[in-house]
Amino acid sequence: MGKRVLIVGGVAGGASVAARVRRIDESAEVIMFERGPNVSFSNCCLPYHLSGAVPNSEDLVLMDPVVFKNQYNIEARVLTEVVKINREEKTIDVKELDTGKVYTEKYDKLFLSPGANPILPKSIEGIDGPNVFVVRNVVDIDKLNKFVKSKVKALSNMDVDMAEVNDVAVIGGGFIGVEVAENLKEAGFNVTLVEAMDQIMAPFDYDMAQIFHKEMMDHGVNLILNDGLKKIGPESIELNSGKTVKAQAVVMAIGVRPEVTLAVDAGLELGETGGILVDHNYLTNDKDIYAVGDAIETFHKITHQKTRLPLAGPAQRQARAAADHMYGKPHRNTGVVGSSCVKIFNMNGASTGLTAKAAEKAGFKYDFVYVIPGDKVGLMPGANPMHFKLVYEVPTGKILGAQAIGKGNVDKRIDVIATMVMLGGTLEDLKEMELCYAPPFGTAKDVTNHAALVALNLLNGDFEQVKVDEVRGLVESNAFIVDVREKREFEAGHLVNAVNIPLSEIRGRMDEIPRDVPVYLHCRSSQRSYNALMALNNSGYTNAKNISGSYLGICYFEYFNDQTTDREKIVTKYNFN
Amino acid sequence: MGKRVLIVGGVAGGASVAARVRRIDESAEVIMFERGPNVSFSNCCLPYHLSGAVPNSEDLVLMDPVVFKNQYNIEARVLTEVVKINREEKTIDVKELDTGKVYTEKYDKLFLSPGANPILPKSIEGIDGPNVFVVRNVVDIDKLNKFVKSKVKALSNMDVDMAEVNDVAVIGGGFIGVEVAENLKEAGFNVTLVEAMDQIMAPFDYDMAQIFHKEMMDHGVNLILNDGLKKIGPESIELNSGKTVKAQAVVMAIGVRPEVTLAVDAGLELGETGGILVDHNYLTNDKDIYAVGDAIETFHKITHQKTRLPLAGPAQRQARAAADHMYGKPHRNTGVVGSSCVKIFNMNGASTGLTAKAAEKAGFKYDFVYVIPGDKVGLMPGANPMHFKLVYEVPTGKILGAQAIGKGNVDKRIDVIATMVMLGGTLEDLKEMELCYAPPFGTAKDVTNHAALVALNLLNGDFEQVKVDEVRGLVESNAFIVDVREKREFEAGHLVNAVNIPLSEIRGRMDEIPRDVPVYLHCRSSQRSYNALMALNNSGYTNAKNISGSYLGICYFEYFNDQTTDREKIVTKYNFN
Structure with a gap:
């Protein structure tokens, strides 16, 4: 008879441990204990049942105990709660939730993958209500x-x-x-x-x-x-x-709180973030007990700080690594970077690594660019602007993270950045990155290449920028702002006190732009204003800056607050085209 | 007066040189010479005019000479052919195609971006016809x-x-x-x-x-x-x-042939592939003449061999690098890896780095895996199988390239691999790669992670595989093939002499599987057969192998030939679901 491997929790982490153990070791006895009625369901798809995108809730269950038994020789006990770990005896006390019966099971190795619980503050009146x-x-x-x-x-x-x-x-x-x-x-x-x-x-x-x-x-x-x-x-x-x-x-x-009661009662240590403390191999302070998934504390690859990351992908990787370690198979613990994406109606968003605020909090010297290139060649059907923010370390140019939002394939661009972040790539690397291109998919100079070029120009001091959150202050203090879009674009909506000098006229109208006060340039997406800015800089101007995000970014930045508060508007008309 | 910069060719490479020069140097005199009637058009979008996806052919022209002049102070002379380079005088002879007039222009620096010409073999009768x-x-x-x-x-x-x-x-x-x-x-x-x-x-x-x-x-x-x-x-x-x-x-x-007549006539050297020979900085053997784009010979980052890569992205990067070099700005020449993608009706395909045949030709020790995971969570609307082939070096596990084909976002997966290839990533890196995930976009274990896991198992000797092109031989030689899909799947189409032992029954029916002859396992996409194989291997079998690509891959591999030739079918019924 082989090892007796018991697993607490039967969703992403637990089921992955079980399957991996079985693939390595045909003789192991593998039992999963799950409090709920289902093992191996798709947590991430749950919300999509509400709209009918996933019409039947049974489809959310990926594999039932019978299939686990037949296909993998894994025993999955549902409606079964592990109520106590007896570390000295190497046993667990298990409660059948339907009968109330409690029994004991012996383990050689125990895996904890209990997940995390939604936070329900008792202080809220009515929180226990049926609605x-x-x-x-x-x-x-x-x-x-x-x-x-x-x-x-x-x-x-x-x-x-x-x-x-x-x-x-x-x-x-x-x-x-x-x-x-x-x-x-x-x-x-x-x-x-x-x-x-x-x-x-x-x-x-x-x-x-x-x-x-x-x-x-x-x-x-x-x-x-x-x-x-x-x-x-x-x-x-x-x-x-x-x-x-x-x-x-x-x-x-x-939010969720890691489910640690069982671990704490058994004297397993928690980390500084409140998750179960694990080592490189996902072992707790008991050498026969592993822990993986939403309940544990993880290590952030970029900040080098402890963190928690309740996501399915990391849980699966941790599960495999822990099972491998039990069998003496080497693995790498790379830490996490936190890649994720979300669909909100017609907008897709994706993010990886550090946001600017996270970089700030972690004490990095950093800067960022906010660019809005097209997600595919403009003349192709279905082309849309992509809002892309790239955060990098100063002065190394090391890429710290990125965020992308748009109607198109934002996840593709963020996966490139996630790969760069995990491999330690820099802006110079990203600038040269040769990504696949055909008109139905993107642009020859990809969104990510474009962001790297702008960031390198900034890092090299070729130009200076102000950020979209500074624009209201500039407008309210009556700063000299030049809108270099064409006249018809300007007339369709502009910053309330901007001067319109189209890029096509800027060389002939430089005398209208002062050299002795700060000057701020923008267009629609900051590409034309960058060209205008370089023309000024290369004509002896030392006081001009580009407005990062430009008019499109400004409109998005101010719109929601303008609609929901009664503060004065800084644009004559919002324009998101 | 600034530098006089003349540019031969006004599409991807030429227009990029011109724009970059202007951004660096306001005083430079920049003139582009283009034989055709348009500068800066989208070559890549040309075919999409035929179907009406791009309804107006004028939209294919991204920028006209007037805009170049007004916005960038760049002179674009169309219908103008550069017929001779006089290197000693540093002049070019220019012919106006409409008038036939020839005149001379002096340059400080000359950029060649003449592109490549479609090959039209004179040996084909009627090749000069009006149709x-x-x-x-x-x-x-x-x-x-x-x-x-x-x-x-x-x-x-x-x-x-x-x-x-x-x-x-x-x-x-x-x-x-x-x-x-x-x-x-x-x-x-x-x-x-x-x-x-x-x-x-x-x-x-x-x-x-x-x-x-x-x-x-x-x-x-x-x-x-x-x-x-x-x-x-x-x-x-x-x-x-x-x-x-x-x-x-x-x-x-x-195919296309690099346009090198002008260069050859001027005594500029060609490389071994027939493209214009350039150095690290895209300088020809004349220190005042650069060359970029489809006409030049490039260096392949992985094979370290000379190659030609007529694609828009590399042309733009070369253009920028050459312009930067002229102004003493450092750049990196990373070589090319050849990333591309294509839409063919409802199938998308993308590729980067080396194919297996290219790895073979370049003399690499390599292997590959062919996996067919879902492109998003199976229960979400619009989920489809993605055919993914990952090529890696043996024994280092260094990623050499990948190809993906499916109805979904293949380009996203290949961009991840392109990034890995350019940064020298290995299978171990890809296994741990933390990519963004939500059900509308992909799976928690991404297609690329999945391929890395299978490849590592293969590299580590945890299992052996045969490839999809070997299956016909196995069937014809009556090899022992086990189809581990469920009975109803088997009955909907299977290899003509396969034995059906579902994964769910394999542990109870091992006595039906011989231990003394080679045994080949498959399912639909090779995930279940891999689990079955590990059960056999861990039960003492030493003669079992997985069929890479499995039934889905086999059907695709054999279908076209079976439909277009009269050879015998090796499957009872094709099934692509």
Whole structure:
């Protein structure tokens, strides 16, 4: 008889451990214990059941215990909770959730992959109500879906008196919250999304997140930022600001907390971030117990700091590495960089490595460029601008991270940057990167090449820039701003006090541009203004700067706030074309 | 007055030189000479005018001489041919094509970016006929488009008597030929595509190209391989095989030859591949003459051999580097890896680095894996298999190249590999690569991660494989082949002499699998058969191998040949699902 390998948790991490062990060792006895009714389901696809993109919730379950047994000789025990680890005896106490029966199983090696739990602050009044939901597993999404799509009369076990559900509040603007909000909106509900910070989607900087804010608003989601949930009633919620919002159902998605109770009770150490502490090999402080997935603390490859990264890809890699280590197979622990992507209605977003705010927080010397090239050749059908922000170290030019948002293939560009970040690439490398090109897919000079070129020019001191978040201040202080777009573009909307000198006229009209005060240039996407700026710089100007993001970036940056606050507008008319 | 910079050729390379010079040096006098009527047009988009994807041919012209003058102070002289370089005087002789007038211009620095010409063998009878076309510029595509879409009666200058054009033959299955064939087919013509080799699309190996062959056939293109053009008549063409094909118009796309006449006449050296010889800085053997683009010889980063790579991206990078060198700005010459992509009807293909055949030819010790994972989570709408071939060095695991074909985002995966190839990444790096994931975009374990894992298992000797091109031999020699798919899948089509033992039954039926003769396993995409193989290997079998590509790969590999020849089928029924 081979090793006895017990696994706590049967989703991404646990199922991957089990499958890997079986492929290495035919003789091992492998048992997975899962508290829920399903093993190996697609957490990431859960929100897509709400809109009907995934019509049947059973499809969310990728493999059932019978298939695990037949195909892999792996025993998957569902509705079964591991309640205690007895490290000295090398046993676990297991509780059958349907019968309440508790029994003991012996292990040679134990793997913990218990995941993370949605945070449900007890301080919120009504948090235990029957109209409050989380999205952690198939049962959760089924419950939520049935609740919002049925009249309450049909749900006999509900003890609130409620009419049809028309209004849903989603609390938390991370991946789950945003995807749930989108899919509920697509399903026809009135959706309010409440976020405590000043932006949704933390893997993006504030400037980039504005594009998501506009997209949410354009699709009728009632987006509330800088506010938190105070109280949940049967028909409405109350926020910290005192605001009341109609909601017959509430989805809590403010974050997750690593499930560490079992580990802590067994005397396993936690790390500084609250996740289970593991070594290079994903071993806990007990040499017979591994831990992987959302419950553990990971190491960030770029900041060299401890972090937590509850994502499916890293969980699978950790699982394989841990199983390999048990069998003496070498592996590398590269640390994590945090690559992710999201679809929000018609906008796609992707991010990898450090945002500017994360680079700041981690103490890096850094800078960034914000460019808006086309995602494919402009004359091809379906070409759209891609908002691309590249963050790099100063003075090394080492690439720290990037974010991309647009209607097109943002994930492709961010995967290139993720690869560069993981291999330690620099702006010089990215400039020369030879990516595949044909008109239906991109441009000969790829978005990523373009960003590297602009960044190198900046790093080499060939030009200076101001950032899109500085523009309001410039306008309000009446700075000298030159809009180098053509007249018809200027007339379709411009910064309130900009001077229009098209690039095509700039050489003949330089006398209109002062040499003794700061001058700021922009066009639509900053390509023409860069050419204008170089013409000025090479004509002896020392006081001119480019406005990063240009008019398109400014419009996105200011739009959401202008629509939701009563502050004065800095553009005559918004224009996103 | 600044430098006098003259540029021969005004498309990708030439226009990029001009723009870069202007951004660096406001005082330089920059003149581009272009033989055709347009500068700065999109060569790559030309075929898309035929289908109407780009409705107006004027849109193919990105910038006209007036805009060059106004926005960049660059003089673009069109319909102007540079006929001679006088190196001692540092002048060129320029001929105005409309007037025939020849004049002389002095240069400080000369840039050659004359491009490459379509090959038109004089040996082909009728090659000079009025129904023979090439696709090099906007004039060419306009001519072709008008010819095929008008009755010949309306074209008074045509001297052949011809009815309406219904049938078009495209000669050559490279990028241009394939894209022209697709776009003409989309426009409603009967299209024959003739290729002299045994496959179209040389940047793909023979096994992968079979998918394109099927796609061409499925969309009604008459694909003829292993045959060449002998004679062109007004209504038909004759091939070397003696075959006659109806065609009122013929598009020649068998390849391009670097345009080196001007350079050779001036005593500039050519390289071993016939392109203009340049050094690290794209200088010819004359220190005042640079050359860039399709006309030059480049250095291959992986093979370390001279090559030619007529693509837009490299041309732009060479142009920038050459201009930078002229101004003393450092640059890196990384060599080329050859990344490209193509759309053929509903299939997308992308390729980077070395194919297996190129690795073989260059003398590498290499191996490859052919995997067919899903391009996104299977339960999401629009998920499709992606055929992915990863070529790596043995024993280092260094990634040499990859090819991907499928309905989804193949270019994204190949861009990751291109980045790895350029940064010297290995299978171990790719295994750990943390790419962005959400269900609408991909899978948690990306296609590229998956390929790396399989390749590492192979490299580490954890299993052995046979390749898809060996399967016919195995079937014909009655080898012991185990199909581990479920019974219903087997019954929907299988290898003619395969034994069906589903993975779910394999542990109970091992006595049906001999230990003393070679055994070959497959499933649909080789994931289940890999698990079955590991179960056998870990149960003492030493004679079992996985069939790379599995049933899906086999079907694609054999389909085209089975449909176009009368050889015996090795599968009971083709199945591409």
